[in-house]
Amino acid sequence: MELWQFMLIVGSLLAVLLAFIWCALLLRGLQQQPKQAKSEDPTKAYTAAAERDIEHIFDQQFREELRNRGRLLFEKIISDNAMFLQQDLRLTSSQLNEFMKQEITKTLQDEFAKYETSITDAKQLAIDSIEKTQAAIEQQRQLLSTQLQKEIAEERARHIARFDKNMAEIVNHYILEAIGTQIDLDDQLEYIMSDLEANKKAILEDIEHGA
Amino acid sequence: MAPKSNTAKVTLPLAVVGKTEVLHLIQEIDALDTFFAQAKIRSAGSAVVPPKLSQLLEELAKQNDVNLIQEESRKILKAGLEHIIAHAPTVHISFATTPSQRFLSKVTAWFRKEIHSDTLLQVGLQPSIAAGCMVRTTNKFFDLSLRRFLTGQTEKLASEFSGAKHG
Numbered sequence: 001m002e003l004w005q006f007m008l009i010v011g012s013l014l015a016v017l018l019a020f021i022w023c024a025l026l027l028r029g030l031q032q033q034p035k036q037a038k039s040e041d042p043t044k045a046y047t048a049a050a051e052r053d054i055e056h057i058f059d060q061q062f063r064e065e066l067r068n069r070g071r072l073l074f075e076k077i078i079s080d081n082a083m084f085l086q087q088d089l090r091l092t093s094s095q096l097n098e099f100m101k102q103e104i105t106k107t108l109q110d111e112f113a114k115y116e117t118s119i120t121d122a123k124q125l126a127i128d129s130i131e132k133t134q135a136a137i138e139q140q141r142q143l144l145s146t147q148l149q150k151e152i153a154e155e156r157a158r159h160i161a162r163f164d165k166n167m168a169e170i171v172n173h174y175i176l177e178a179i180g181t182q183i184d185l186d187d188q189l190e191y192i193m194s195d196l197e198a199n200k201k202a203i204l205e206d207i208e209h210g211a
Numbered sequence: 212m213a214p215k216s217n218t219a220k221v222t223l224p225l226a227v228v229g230k231t232e233v234l235h236l237i238q239e240i241d242a243l244d245t246f247f248a249q250a251k252i253r254s255a256g257s258a259v260v261p262p263k264l265s266q267l268l269e270e271l272a273k274q275n276d277v278n279l280i281q282e283e284s285r286k287i288l289k290a291g292l293e294h295i296i297a298h299a300p301t302v303h304i305s306f307a308t309t310p311s312q313r314f315l316s317k318v319t320a321w322f323r324k325e326i327h328s329d330t331l332l333q334v335g336l337q338p339s340i341a342a343g344c345m346v347r348t349t350n351k352f353f354d355l356s357l358r359r360f361l362t363g364q365t366e367k368l369a370s371e372f373s374g375a376k377h378g
Contacts (some may be wrong), residue, residue: 167368168361175357176307176341183342187309189317192344195355196318198345200325206348207300207326 221291223323224270225316230301230331232267233292239268240289243279299329303347305337305357 050057163170185192196203225315227233241260250259264279275291277284302322310318315334322330337345340356347353361368 028328048249053330110267164365164369167365168358168363171361171368172341172356172358176339184304185308185314188342189314191342192318192355193321196321196346197325199353199355202351203302203346203348203353204326206351207302209350
């Protein structure tokens with residue numbers, strides 16, 4: 001027998017010894033641990049166990065399931081709220097329309113009332129103005145009529161006076177226009193001679209003095 | 212038969228109304244004088260044509276009993292006419308239309324009988340007087356027209372007009 005064989009045998013014997021000692025220690029530890037667990041609260045023990053094994057309970061699949069459920073619930077809540085919001089919006093819109101109608105109608109009625117009042121005032125003002133103008137025109141017409149009558153009377157008097165003053169001239173002109181060229185001088189001879197005879201003395205005196 | 216002196220009175224015929232005719236007569240007498248002067252110069256036997264006398268000159272010679280062949284008579288007649296031109300009164304008389312010769316003769320006759328025997332008329336035309344005449348002497352103006360007559364009848368005209376208006 002060689003050395004190395006010997007050493008191998010010795011080493012194997014030592015290893016078996018060490019393994020025996022380790023197993024003895026491990027069994028001793030397991031016998032002491034249940035004694036300690038029996039003395040604590042079971043809920044806490046579960047909680048502690050869950051905490052210790054949380055990764056096993058809430059695994060990836062479970063989280064995904066939870067996430068899906070949350071999403072669906074959230075969508076449902078959103079949908080319900082949207083419907084409520086839509087109804088509320090419709091109601092509000094309807095009320096707003098009604099309110100707007102009432103307000104606009106009221107405003108328009110007020111404005112129309114004001115407009116009617118303004119129109120009435122303006123109409124009355126215009127009527128007053130027209131009446132005043134008519135009165136002024138009537139007054140002016142009467143004044144002008146009086147003046148015109150007065151001027152016509154004066155003009156008439158002037159014309160009559162002028163006619164009286166120039167009557168001989170007018171008649172003479174009329175005769176001249178009517179029969180001016182038809183009066184024969186021979187027919188006037190007697191009249192001319194009588195006129196010359198009537199002025200004979202004056203003519204004679206002037207001829208003698210002039211001579 | 213010649214007038215007795217160089218300043219013998221020349222009686223104008225009624226056809227001679229104004230200065231124009233008198234000057235024309237003087238020209239005619241001058242023409243006669245010239246003719247007779249030329250006749251003296253001409254040789255005997257040559258034909259001469261005496262100037263034709265106007266009716267006025269013949270009437271003047273006849274009215275004044277003057278022989279126009281005699282030079283002295285012509286001189287006296289001419290002197291008388293020139294005297295008339297220089298001294299005769301001139302009366303301006305206007306009518307509405309041109310008077311006829313007969314009418315003018317009657318008017319001239321009246322003036323020469325009633326005013327002055329040598330009265331000369333200057334006849335004018337004034338259509339605006341319608342009827343009658345207007346006489347202007349040296350210093351005076353006589354309106355003998357219808358207009359003046361009507362002016363004197365204003366009241367009567369007014370009453371006539373008033374009657375015509377109301378009647």
